[in-house]
Amino acid sequence: DNTYQSSEGEPSIRTQSVKTQAMIEDGGTLVVGGVYQEVIQNNVKKVPMLGDLPVLGNLFKTRSRNNSRNELLFFITPRIMGSETSVMRY
Template sequence: MEVTPKILPNGRITLTLQISQNMPGRSISRADGEALAIDKQEIKTQVTVKDGETIVLGGVFQRQSAQGADKVPGLGDIPLLGSLFKQSTKQHKRRELVIFITPTLIKA
């Protein structure tokens, strides 16, 4: 996160904000082996606030999906009856990055 403040003559504060979130992405097969892609999400904005006001930034979302299966060894592989000894799971997660910033002027 990069924050560049600028104090205006009227006592307000202009903030230039750049917020980024990097997450591991998919594996990519290359001639020299596997490589991991990086998924990057970024917000760039500028806001002017009064001294002590709080800014709330959101909009950087992350979604994850996972699948899994558990089974009783041996019994889970029996045709037709095997499904009685298996369990499949699916999980979906959605997250949002929310940042609160409160600029405060320090009087000298």
């Protein structure tokens, strides 16, 4: 998530942009770019109070680690529109 709190308390959004040129055929598909995100979570579940005991507390708690990766790609497929009937078709 790219939403952050500004010093005034209002949310601010971090943006990135790219400028490129490409030549492709009518109906051809172009991959413009994407967003890759990796999330690592470390979790601890424990029995209240017993899980906090030194040395013996490890008998009363469970640790787990979850990794997830997500990728979002942007595809553009341009079509050349010649007449009004071809515009109505799409």
